Amino acid sequence: MASCHFAHAQKNLISNGGFEEELESWTDYTAKTTTYIFKSGTSSVAVFAADDSKWLGLHQIVQLPKKSQYILLSAWMKADQIAPAKEAWHGGLFKAEWLDGSEKIIGESMTLTSIRSYQDWQLYEKAVIIPPGCSKIKVMFALAFAAGTMFVDDVSAKILSQDEFEKYQ
Numbered sequence: 254m255a256s257c258h259f260a261h262a263q264k265n266l267i268s269n270g271g272f273e274e275e276l277e278s279w280t281d282y283t284a285k286t287t288t289y290i291f292k293s294g295t296s297s298v299a300v301f302a303a304d305d306s307k308w309l310g311l312h313q314i315v316q317l318p319k320k321s322q323y324i325l326l327s328a329w330m331k332a333d334q335i336a337p338a339k340e341a342w343h344g345g346l347f348k349a350e351w352l353d354g355s356e357k358i359i360g361e362s363m364t365l366t367s368i369r370s371y372q373d374w375q376l377y378e379k380a381v382i383i384p385p386g387c388s389k390i391k392v393m394f395a396l397a398f399a400a401g402t403m404f405v406d407d408v409s410a411k412i413l414s415q416d417e418f419e420k421y422q
Contacts, residue, residue, distance in 0.1 A: 263411050264411065264412075265409045265410065265411060266315045266316075266317070266410040266411065266412070267313060267315060267392065267408045267409055267410050268313065268315075270328075270407060270408035270409055271293065271294045271296070271297075271406060271407055271408075272286050272291075272294075272296050272297055272298045272405075272406065273294050273295060273296060275296075276298070276311065278313055279298075279311045279312070279313050280311060280312050280313065280314075281310070281311035283300070283301075283309045283310075284298050284299065284300045284309070284310060284311040284394075285298070285299050285301070286298050286299070287299045287404070290331070290404050291404075291406050292329040292331075292374050292406035292407055293329075293406060293407055294406070294407075296406075297404050297405060297406035298311065298394070298404070298405050298406070299402055299403070299404050300345070300394065300395065300396050300402065300403045300405075301396075301401075301402045302396045302399065302400050302401065302402075303400060304400050305336060305339070305343070305398045305399050305400045306398070307396075307398065308395055308396070308397050308398060309395060309396045310346070310393060310394050310395025310396060310397075311393070311394055311395075312391055312392060312393040312394070313391070313392050313408075314352065314356065314389055314390070314391045315389060315390050315391075315392065315410055316388065316389055317383065317387065317388055317389060317390060317412070318412055319388075321383050321412045322382065322383055322415065322418075323380060323381070323382060323383060323412065323413040323414070323415065323417070323418035324380070324381055324383055324390070324410055324411065324412055324413060325378060325379070325380045325409070325410070325411045325413050325417075325421065326347075326349055326365060326378065326379055326381065326390075326392065326409070326410050327376060327377065327378035327379075327407075327408070327409045327410075328347055328365075328376075328377055328378075328394070328405055328406070328407065328408040328409070329374050329375065329376050329377075329405070329406045329407045330345065330347060330366070330368055330372075330374070330375060330377060330394075330403065330404065330405050330406075331372060331373060331374045331375070331403070331404040331405075332345050332368040332369060332370060332371060332372040332401065332402075332403055332404075333371060333401060333402040333403075333404070334370070334371060334400075334401045334402065335368060335369045335370060335371075335396070335399050335400070335401030335402070335403060336369075336399055336400045336401055339398065340398070341367075342364065342367065342397065343367075343397050343398045343399050344367040344368060344369045344396075344397060344399045345367065345368040345369065345394075345395075345396055345397075345399065345401070345403035346364060346366070346367050346393070346394065346395045346396075346397050347364070347365040347366045347367075347377055347393075347394055347405075348362055348363065348364050348365065348392075348393040348394075348395070349362065349363045349365065349381075349390055349391065349392055349393070350362045350363075350390070350391040350393070351363075351383070351384050351387040351389075351390060352387065352388070352389040352390065352391055353386055353387065353388060353389070354388045354389070356389060356391075359384050359386055359387050360384055363381065365377055365378075365379050367397075368403065369399070369401075374404075374406075379421075380413060380417075380418050380421035380422070382418075390410065392408065392410060394408075
């Protein structure tokens, strides 16, 4: 009898991760797409803050395939004069929150990176274990109480097999 082994498809779970359809599929708090500065395609998203009094950004909630155990989160980011932050967690953030089926947060949020000052495009990626009970993930980008401009492009969330996950460790 033959046996079959199924590999996880490397499908991006993020809709409109390149912002080619402006902010479609994203919930935003003052983010704007730009066709002047981008990593690939024809646009990216920019989050701009004139002062450090607010949390400004955008997010997307993604349904995870059943029985998913590992995920690779990635995005290209660029910083333009993001002022030094008062607190260590302030700045241009790439964060994720684990959610259950009713979109209640499971455990603690995860900061994948915090960028400041001036920084050219850089890829940030992290392979992580999906916590038990998690059926959705909220992917966020924000200027957290920081002034300046943050650009984001090519956002991705891909389910990994255990073998693929181990390659990132």
